[in-house]
Amino acid sequence: MARGRVMEGQVRREPEDSSFAWSNERPVYQPAAPIPPITQIPPFSEFAEAELAELLPRVQRRSYRTEETIFREGDPPAFIYYVLSGEISLTLTSEDRRISVGKFPAGRLLGIQTIFDNGPQFVSATALSPTTVLAVPLGELLAILRRHPDALLKMAGIFAHQIRGAARLVAEMQFLDLPVRLAKRILDLVDASAPAAGRHGPAVRITQKELSELAGATRGGVNRALKRLEHLGLIRTSRGTITISAPDRLRRLAEQEPLPMILGVADPGLKGLD
Numbered sequence: 001m002a003r004g005r006v007m008e009g010q011v012r013r014e015p016e017d018s019s020f021a022w023s024n025e026r027p028v029y030q031p032a033a034p035i036p037p038i039t040q041i042p043p044f045s046e047f048a049e050a051e052l053a054e055l056l057p058r059v060q061r062r063s064y065r066t067e068e069t070i071f072r073e074g075d076p077p078a079f080i081y082y083v084l085s086g087e088i089s090l091t092l093t094s095e096d097r098r099i100s101v102g103k104f105p106a107g108r109l110l111g112i113q114t115i116f117d118n119g120p121q122f123v124s125a126t127a128l129s130p131t132t133v134l135a136v137p138l139g140e141l142l143a144i145l146r147r148h149p150d151a152l153l154k155m156a157g158i159f160a161h162q163i164r165g166a167a168r169l170v171a172e173m174q175f176l177d178l179p180v181r182l183a184k185r186i187l188d189l190v191d192a193s194a195p196a197a198g199r200h201g202p203a204v205r206i207t208q209k210e211l212s213e214l215a216g217a218t219r220g221g222v223n224r225a226l227k228r229l230e231h232l233g234l235i236r237t238s239r240g241t242i243t244i245s246a247p248d249r250l251r252r253l254a255e256q257e258p259l260p261m262i263l264g265v266a267d268p269g270l271k272g273l274d
Contacts, residue, residue, distance in 0.1 A: 051144050054140070058136075058137050061135075066130060067127065073120075076120055079138055080114065080136050081135055082108075083109075083131065086130055087104065087128040087131065088104040090102045092124075100214045101169055102166065112155055115142065115155060116159065169216070178217050187254050190204055203241050206242065211226075
């Protein structure tokens with residue numbers, strides 16, 4: 001298809017994020033109102049009906065394929081995103097490594113920081129599975145938020161919670177050995193899903209590439225750390241599957257906390273640094 005033409009019934013995405021591409025043409029977006037899920041969470045739950053009637057017709061419903069980019073580091077802000085279904089991974093790129101700094105499942109708001117500084121995106125967002133979001137125009141949202149200081153404070157609270165989670169990840173990467181970080185991430189995966197019940201314990205499917213992003217390490221480092229955990233009898237690895245052989249022992253290893261008082265993210269009485 002020639003670049004100068006748009007087929008009937010299709011529109012190009014505006015170039016406000018990196019998902020703009022001719023290969024990413026979608027059917028014309030339908031108005032997203034009424035949207036019960038998003039109206040039940042802050043700040044939208046604080047808005048009057050007239051304000052929702054003003055905002056919701058401008059909200060766009062967007063669908064992304066697995067591994068499709070929603071936005072990239074450095075993209076100018078244009079929307080905040082409400083995850084309707086699926087899951088989104090946030091990553092930072094550093095030289096030859098890509099580090100996962102969070103996952104956003106359905107019901108979460110993404111890109112809140114742009115409300116407060118209007119700066120470029122500082123992470124990349126990628127769909128981990130077929131994902132649908134509601135893209136809320138930042139300019140229109142800000143105009144309404146200025147009339148609702150309480151709603152703005154609630155947004156700040158959500159953002160602060162996200163910062164605390166990111167601070168914990170940074171502290172873990174700085175102060176915990178890789179096997180401990182892997183133990184935490186493996187248990188997070190088990191707790192967040194319904195793990196397959198193997199003969200030797202709960203099992204999760206994940207590639208070394210995905211695990212290296214979650215742990216903030218190279219694939220070679222992850223491979224060596226997995227072998228160490230396997231040598232200790234805590235896990236078994238086979239063809240992209242990690243089976244937890246000794247759940248209690250693995251959880252004790254994972255309970256080590258990096259600098260418990262950092263930014264108030266943990267109870268100062270926690271032990272595990274001795």
